[in-house]
Amino acid sequence: NIIQWFPGHMAKARREATEKMHLVDVVIELVDARIPESSRNPMINEIVGNKPRIIALNKSDLADSEVTNLWLDYYESQNIPAVAIDSQHNKGLRKLQQRIQAIMADYFEKQKERGVKPRAIRLMILGIPNVGKSTLINRFVGKNQAQTGNKPGVTKAQRWLKINKDFELLDTPGILWPKFEDPNVGTKLGITGAIKDTLLYMDDLALFLLAYYQENHVDILVNRYNVTQDDVLNNTPVDLLIKITEKMNLRDDYEAASQRIIFDYRKNNLGSVTLDKVEQVTNE
Ligand code: G4P
Incomplete structure (x- = not known):
């Protein structure tokens, strides 16, 4: 799971995330609740652009719940919806879905007025290594691994995983690089295990x-x-x-x-x- 981030890798990660952006309705920015800011990608705002986004503070079981609430308030004050989750133990995922539905409610209402039938909301997960992207995908999809929208014969087709009738999820998360500038951030990433031990x-x-x-x-x-x-x-x-x-x-x-x-x-x-x-x- 060690990823050495060289400029070429960062450019590729950014390109891949940006290319997928137009496919989805809402981006889930996954961070580690023990270090919500330190576990964000430094270019996340540029990468997400105007796409609706929600921050999910994962591993909230390991964080101080009072401080987590302060972080949630902070992100909401920045007009970014935010929820605390614990993917490991399946906590907060329903609330996460409800908040995403609320984000999309206006859009679907307008579509309905135009006679367009509602469809599943399309999601992708973005985050630095080890914040729990795979765990969240597995929790979301569970045994319900049925994929929709595969085009046979197209090898690089994006695959959609069906969460339930309301949501579909891109099968591969966007893996972004962590912050490198601030040595304290590097130390916190090391302590929580986001950067592997051999480098520190x-x-x-x-x-x-x-x-x-x-x-x-x-x-x-x-x-x-x-x-x-x-x-x-x-x-x-x-x-x-x-x-x-x-x-x-x-x-x-x-x-x-x-x-x-x-x-x-x-x-x-x-x-x-x-x-x-x-x-x-x-x-x-
Ligand atoms: P990634 O895809 O973003 O790289 O992360 P991944 O899902 O592989 O999760 C990284 C580690 O974090 C895993 O532990 C996983 O079990 C754990 N994890 C994910 N979500 C939660 C959560 O909500 N709470 C807790 N407590 N742990 C969570 P691991 O397999 O033991 O990996 P590691 O410890 O060897 O890095």
Whole structure:
């Protein structure tokens, strides 16, 4: 699942997404609810253009639900409909469909006035690697894998997957590149697993996470790693990592300790904590 993004790949991804855009009614921009802004593609607005869009904050089971609500409010305030979903456990998908129907209601009403029969709404999913695009497609389609609109003999035909009588979905999601500019964004993508481990230093990720928890979630570190409140509050992240490494009986293997901390975050052993704050974008 490692994708190395070179300029050629980015141009191709953009071209493929843009080419499919005219086929669909609504784009689902899929992001990771733990890092809603950091997991967006930097050119998403240009790529989607005027096409109706909804942001789905996936993996909401792993995020702080209060912060998720703040993000939903923020996107709605930007006139982008947004919903929280959990594709893994099939949560929020009905609401996602309802919001999409609401987006298309005016259009279909006008069509009806012209005597055009309503048809299924056509969707495509766009997002950076690992945000859960395939999982969402599988949830949507389930065992109902019947495809519609295949043209026999045309190898590169787009295939439509039938979700139900109201929706069809393009069978391949648009895979877009992540943001590279901001090192903090890269670190958050690494922590959540969007960028694969081989490209990143585990201790950099762990130190970032420790600093964030020292600032925002002291008790979680105290409970998980058997350190005191004083250890958490009155140490630099480096010294705290040294302490936690000792507590893990890993001597001076900071790399191994860092790996455990990152895995703990990914497995939700460090609480449901969102790493992007709305203030980041509203203060700009
Ligand atoms: P992609 O197509 O966008 O690349 O993502 P994909 O569906 O493959 O999902 C990436 C990982 O995220 C998978 O874990 C998947 O199970 C998990 N995932 C997707 N949606 C959700 C969700 O709503 N909640 C939770 N908790 N997990 C979700 P994986 O197979 O274990 O992959 P990995 O952990 O090895 O990357």
